[in-house]
Amino acid sequence: MDQREYKLIFTGSMGAGKTTAIAAVSEVAPLCTDVQNTDHSEFAKATTTTGLDYGEVTLPGGQVLRLFGTPGQTRFRFMWDILGKGALGVVVLVDNSRPDPVRDACDYVQAFSNVIAGTRAVIGVGRCDAYPTPTLEEYDDALKAIGVNVPVISADVRQREHVLTLVDILFYQIEAAETVSSGAVA
Ligand SMILES: Nc1nc2c(ncn2[C@@H]2O[C@H](COP(=O)(O)OP(=O)(O)O)[C@@H](O)[C@H]2O)c(=O)[nH]1
Ligand SMILES: [Mg+2]
Incomplete structure (x- = not known):
C-alpha cells in the first residue's frame, strides 16, 4: 500500500x-x-477563514489525503506560499455568481503555479444552477490560454460526493503527472 502522505490545497475566493x-x-x-x-467589502458573510482549514480523507487504496484550505482574502496571500510547500495538487473552487469568476480561476491557478505545474489541479465551479454563465467551456479556453490543462467541472461542495469527485480527479491528475515525469510511460 502506498503509505505516502498527500497534501492537497483547496483554494478560491471568499x-x-x-x-x-x-x-x-x-x-x-x-x-x-x-x-x-469584518471585511464585508470582499464578501457579505458572517464568518470567514482567517487562517486555514484542515481535514483528512482516506482513499479506497489506503492513501491518506491531507486537505488544507487557504484563507481566501487577498490580505492573507502571504500564507499561500507556506501552505503550498509540499503540496501535490490544488482544488480551485470558483463561485460562478462572482463578477468575473473565470478571472478568479486563472488568478488562483497562477498563484499556485509552482504546485500545479500545468496539470496538477482541478477547477470546481459552484452555483452553476443559478448562474449558468460563464460556461465550463469558457473556463477551459481561458485556462488553456495561460498554459494550464486541467479539468473543469461544476460542483456543489455542500454535497460530499461532489467534493470526493473533485479529489478523485485531482488525485488522477497527480498520478498521471508522476507517471509522465518518472518516465514510466514513454
Ligand atoms: N446555493 C449554493 N450555495 C453554495 C454552493 N457552494 C457553496 N455554497 C454555499 O456557499 C458558502 C461557502 O462558504 P464557505 O465554505 O465558508 O466558503 P469559504 O470562504 O471558501 O471557506 C456556504 O454557505 C455554502 O453552503 C452552491 O453550489 N450553491
Ligand atoms: Mg472558509
Missing part, C-alpha cells in the same frame, strides 16, 4: 466553499479558524 468542502469529506473533525467577518 465564499467559494473551501470550508464547506473540507468539512463535507473530512474523516477527522475539520479544523477551521473562521471568525467574525
